[in-house]
Amino acid sequence: MSILTKIAYAIIFIWLSNPSASANDIAGCSDVGGLRRFIDSSIVMCERHDFDTYTLPTGKNTGFDFDSNKAEFESSMNIEGRLVENVYAIPPAVSSVDVFRNYKADLAANGYRILFQAERDATGPHLGSFFETTGPGTQIWGYSPDQARYIAAVKEDGGAKTYIALYVIEYQDGYDPNFSPQKGQAMVRLDAVQVGALEDRxxxxxxxxxxxxxxxxxxxxxxxxxxxxxxxxxxxxxxxxxxxxxxxxxxxxxxxxxxxxxxxxxxxxxxxxxxxxxxxxxxxxxxxxxxxxxxxxxxxxxxxxxxxxxxxxxxxxxxxxxxxxxxxxxxxxxxxxxxxxx
Structure with a gap:
């Protein structure tokens, strides 16, 4: 990594805080994958499973069956392992572009390899509906596609792998009983699946x-x-x-x-x-x-x-x-x- 690259990462990480619990986090939730969270953000929803199956989109969304809640992708991976799914509320007046750029840099700094990334229309017509109907689903994912950004990444550590699905939006519409974002507020869905190590059990x-x-x-x-x-x-x-x-x-x-x-x-x-x-x-x-x-x-x-x-x-x-x-x-x-x- 060059000196200029390190300086660029240091500037970007001004926006990121160390992975730690916030006083506003929902009980039982914490950061995942060794990644930092955006400064002053809080976890408003999460789900954790010691073992579960997960579909990781690794290509553009091509369709969605609203009767079966099944999404289609140009490519995807079906994986099993320890699954954590977090929903972060970002402080108002921060753009999804800033949030996405910071998370992307943090993934690179922590040794993650990007499998697929897309912004706005390139994510596909219904990627938000996929996140709305899986894990800590909420309508805001399906009703706020204009500034949507997505990354799929993987990090290998010996015999274990950690897969990341990162979906960032700016709230436009959609009801959720757990919280009420402001118009234009950035929201993050960060899913992490750890595979390999669990099989020893x-x-x-x-x-x-x-x-x-x-x-x-x-x-x-x-x-x-x-x-x-x-x-x-x-x-x-x-x-x-x-x-x-x-x-x-x-x-x-x-x-x-x-x-x-x-x-x-x-x-x-x-x-x-x-x-x-x-x-x-x-x-x-x-x-x-x-x-x-x-x-x-x-x-x-x-x-x-x-x-x-x-x-x-x-x-x-x-x-x-x-x-x-x-x-x-x-x-x-x-x-x-x-x-x-x-």
Missing amino acids: MVPASAADISKDFEVDGKAALYGILFDFDKATIKPESRPALDEIAKFLQQNPAQRVYLIGHTDSVGGFDFNMQLSKARAAAVVDDLSRTYHLETSRMMSSGVGLQAPVASNATQEGRARNRRVEMVPSDAQMGLSALGLQP
Whole structure:
């Protein structure tokens, strides 16, 4: 970084304060991604989830279905991880241009790489509607497009990545019960998704655990098997869990099993039924190809959202419901209710 560049950053950061809580912040909210906040701004809304899915726009918005609240983009990324979504109110009389320029400089100074950026019409016709209907949504995003500015960025730190979605507007219209911006007041939506580090929490069941679960519960929940978002593609991080499943089956050569896919309730009944079946079939296929286990010992099926183990009303509950279960094929009780044939 040149001396002139450093001086430019120093001048810009006059407008930025260190990341710290403001007396006007909503309780439980704080800055994210190691980024500074605009001076004298406050967090008026936030949502935080230990684990969630997120669609990161990485291209121009091309449309929006107002019946399903689904946005379309030239390109986007579906990612999973620790999610924080903050809404900042900027002091009046500050333009969105100043706010955007400062945040962009702070992203660069903190090692973020820009994936996509756009201003005004180049953001697309309904990028505001996307933010209005996701996370701490509020009408102001959808009704104030004239001075809208957007950045998608990523920072890599070892095995972890932090993705940023930054959306800046100048309020023109739209009601929100939580606060009342002044006409022309800049507002910031800053979403941060941390991926990579969270997957260490997904401890796979050992072969001994599976054996014990069979004896005690008549089944074993296999949470260490991870899939791409809304797909049946097994992630490489699933290998330790698959190793243990294969080890159990190798240690018990006479054991035949059902592998049953389960999903949360997001996406509807038919979609989740097909997804759960495809994921269970993918596990059987991997066990057969990688570990040379006989497919005749394994029957796959899926029950979609029909057998939750936690409430789908919370992010944590949905994470528990997304799983593959293994059931010994001699455990006949309840199989007909799950749509399986012994």
